[in-house]
Amino acid sequence: MNIILLGPPGAGKGTQASHLVESRDMIQLSTGDMLREAKASGSEMGKRVAAVMDAGGLVTDEIVIGLIREKLEGDKKGGFIFDGFPRTLGQADALAALLEEKGEKLDAVIEMQVDDETLVKRIVNRAAEAAAAGKPVRADDNEESVRFRLMEYYKKTAPLIGYYHAKGNLTSIDGLGAIDEVQAAIAAILD
Numbered sequence: 001m002n003i004i005l006l007g008p009p010g011a012g013k014g015t016q017a018s019h020l021v022e023s024r025d026m027i028q029l030s031t032g033d034m035l036r037e038a039k040a041s042g043s044e045m046g047k048r049v050a051a052v053m054d055a056g057g058l059v060t061d062e063i064v065i066g067l068i069r070e071k072l073e074g075d076k077k078g079g080f081i082f083d084g085f086p087r088t089l090g091q092a093d094a095l096a097a098l099l100e101e102k103g104e105k106l107d108a109v110i111e112m113q114v115d116d117e118t119l120v121k122r123i124v125n126r127a128a129e130a131a132a133a134g135k136p137v138r139a140d141d142n143e144e145s146v147r148f149r150l151m152e153y154y155k156k157t158a159p160l161i162g163y164y165h166a167k168g169n170l171t172s173i174d175g176l177g178a179i180d181e182v183q184a185a186i187a188a189i190l191d
Contacts, residue, residue, distance in 0.1 A: 001079040007112030008153045010123040011175040017081045019183050025078035031085045034067045065094050072102045087157050109164040112175030120146050
């Protein structure tokens with residue numbers, strides 16, 4: 001199965017993707033991880049990624065699609081979880097074309113819906129708890145940054161919700177439930 005997890009920062013996409021990797025032998029394709037991996041690889045694509053990232057630029061859709069193409073050509077295991085991609089309608093179209101080219105399809109798009117105020121409190125509290133325990137805290141886990149990240153998400157990524165709804169791929173779940181409740185809701189969609 002190939003799925004996309006959609007939802008704002010802090011909605012729990014990474015936690016749920018990790019569970020699917022363990023429980024269903026799926027492969028999590030996290031854009032950030034793939035870019036870091038490519039940069040470290042020293043491959044042709046890796047050199048392109050490193051040049052852009054070292055210059056502080058944003059990696060182009062073409063490069064990200066190239067990295068995803070490489071992953072789709074490898075071992076498929078239990079299918080792919082697209083995490084952090086697509087982020088825009090252009091990327092969604094490019095992903096659809098790539099999957100079709102590879103004889104693959106998108107089985108589900110799962111939107112993890114959250115209440116913004118609850119999400120902001122969750123992230124800020126998580127950061128405070130980590131700091132109190134002497135654990136590292138993301139520099140952008142403060143209220144102002146979280147609100148900015150949410151706004152960016154709604155501006156750029158929210159149109160995907162309508163896009164996938166129109167294609168009949170979208171299922172929305174409550175992303176603020178307990179971790180096992182969210183896991184059960186995702187399992188119900190995939191089974």
